[in-house]
Structures are given as C-alpha cells and as structure tokens.
Amino acid sequence: MSAYSRAYRALTSGRTLRPDEAAQLLAQLRKELGEDIAKTVAAELDGQFRRAAADTDAEFRRKRRKYGAAMRTVNRFRELAASPFRATIPPQSNNRSTS
Numbered sequence: 890m891s892a893y894s895r896a897y898r899a900l901t902s903g904r905t906l907r908p909d910e911a912a913q914l915l916a917q918l919r920k921e922l923g924e925d926i927a928k929t930v931a932a933e934l935d936g937q938f939r940r941a942a943a944d945t946d947a948e949f950r951r952k953r954r955k956y957g958a959a960m961r962t963v964n965r966f967r968e969l970a971a972s973p974f975r976a977t978i979p980p981q982s983n984n985r986s987t988s
Contacts, residue, residue: 892917923970927963934959
C-alpha cells in the first residue's frame with residue numbers, strides 16, 4: 890500500500906496518529922513524491938536528448954553532456970526527497986540599513 894493510501898486512511902478513519910507515526914508517514918509521502926517527480930522528469934528528458942540524423946558528433950556530445958547534467962540534478966532531487974533531514978534554504982541576508 891502506498892503512503893498516499895495510508896495517509897488517506899489515517900485522515901478518514903478518525904483515529905489520531907501518534908507523532909512518530911505521522912512523521913514516518915510524512916517522510917514516506919515526501920520520498921514517494923520525490924521519486925514520482927524524478928521519474929517523470931527523467932522520462933521527459935529521455936526524448937529530448939536523442940541523436941538526430943542531422944547531428945554532428947560535436948552536437949551529440951553537447952546533448953549528452955546536457956543530459957548528464959540534467960540527470961545529475963534529477964538524482965540529487967531524489968536524494969533530497971529520500972533524505973531524513975529536511976533541506977533548508979540558507980537565510981537571505983539583507984545588508985542594507987533600514988534606518
């Protein structure tokens with residue numbers, strides 16, 4: 890059973906979840922969502938970087954490099970979604986004076 894189904898059952902059953910159960914369920918949801926998004930993006934990228942008949946070797950190498958960079962990004966997204974630690978955005982500093 891997917892995390893989505895378990896979350897739906899937990900929300901509609903009327904039984905409250907313990908904090909550890911809720912945290913585990915949310916982590917599974919985040920992991921599944923990240924994996925679904927990564928699979929979709931990878932499938933979309935797969936068709937964009939195929940070798941065309943008119944491509945030279947240099948053009949195809951550039952396409953292959955772009956595909957590799959895109960897939961590294963997708964894999965990083967998968968890692969972040971599966972990570973037990975929340976990814977944090979560094980605070981934006983405002984070094985202008987307000988006075």
